[in-house]
Amino acid sequence: MADYAEITYAVAERVATVTLNRPEARNGYTIRMADELQAAMGRADRDEGVRVVVLTGAGADFCVGADLSQGGFDFDPEEGPGRHWQEPAGRCSKRIFTMNKPVIAALHGAAVGGGLTITLSCDYRLASEDSRFGFVFTRRGIYPEGASAWFLPRLVGMGTALDWMISGRVFAAAEALEKGLVHRVFPTGTVLDEAYRLAREIVGTTAPVSVAVTRQLLYRMASAESPFPVHELDSQLIGGLGANPDAVEGVLSFLQKRPPSFGMRVETDLPDYLPWLEK
Incomplete structure (x- = not known):
């Protein structure tokens, strides 16, 4: 400490x-x-x-x-x-x-x-x-x-x-x-x-990886010259939802009317193609 x-x-x-x-x-x-x-x-x-x-x-x-x-x-x-x-x-x-x-x-x-x-x-x-x-x-x-x-x-x-x-x-x-x-x-x-x-x-209600990506999307893409590069990144993110456990959990918890239990971790599960990540 x-x-x-x-x-x-x-x-x-x-x-x-x-x-x-x-x-x-x-x-x-x-x-x-x-x-x-x-x-x-x-x-x-x-x-x-x-x-x-x-x-x-x-x-x-x-x-x-x-x-x-x-x-x-x-x-x-x-x-x-x-x-x-x-x-x-x-x-x-x-x-x-x-x-x-x-x-x-x-x-x-x-x-x-x-x-x-x-x-x-x-x-x-x-x-x-x-x-x-x-x-x-x-x-x-x-x-x-x-x-x-x-x-x-x-x-x-x-x-x-x-x-x-x-x-x-x-x-x-x-x-x-x-x-x-x-x-x-x-x-x-x-x-x-x-x-x-x-x-x-x-x-209690949000997914940590989703929050991390959303927070940085807003700041990093706000100065883009047009919506087109933003939409390109959106498309990669949305296109990968089928393999995203938090997205599955988010839908299931909504349908089952229960609090969500998101398991993805910021440390290991951020999409590796995000342009602001250090390579």
Whole structure:
């Protein structure tokens, strides 16, 4: 079991909970936290005993963004971080992007700057009524990170992305819901319970290989130049259903009016022709 200093990691009922755990600093984001989040997401993704990840924060806030309490960043501004260095928010958002397991962000209090960009690649963002959001980079003289300039327009449209990122203003949960940044808003104090409820539904009703393929199809094929390459891949997937035990089980469980028992494993049973798999 890995030890973490700035997050916690726990698994129960096939749900991994990853918690930002610097409540005394309002979960200010650090390079160590970035490294630990990247490691924890990889750990959950490799564990066949985990079906869903819930990402949340300890204390009153989810994350107030980069920890600037020392007056700067975690590298020497004179020398820079080196040409192969990767900024810390993107370390988390990219790892979530590549996952085969769905990730639910349970947000409360402040989720601003890097504390918001790390959630943009999550499958669900659930908010509390007390949530406050902001892409505040221009108000600090810095730049959007976490690959947010790629994710955000795809979630909310270019017009809203421009408004939020250029102004750097903080906005409430109601606006985030209206514009599509979050999926649902819940009464203060209940969002984590609602995240677990959603996670249990996914665990109990869906097939892990089907979820993994569907999740990556949506992201990887969204920028295809036309529907034709997407349909080519669809055709391979659908054409193989006759030899797919989960598809057989899905139909039988429906006809027999019982919960499904899917046996295929992400580790061994992903179709080997998926174009985003490492060869």
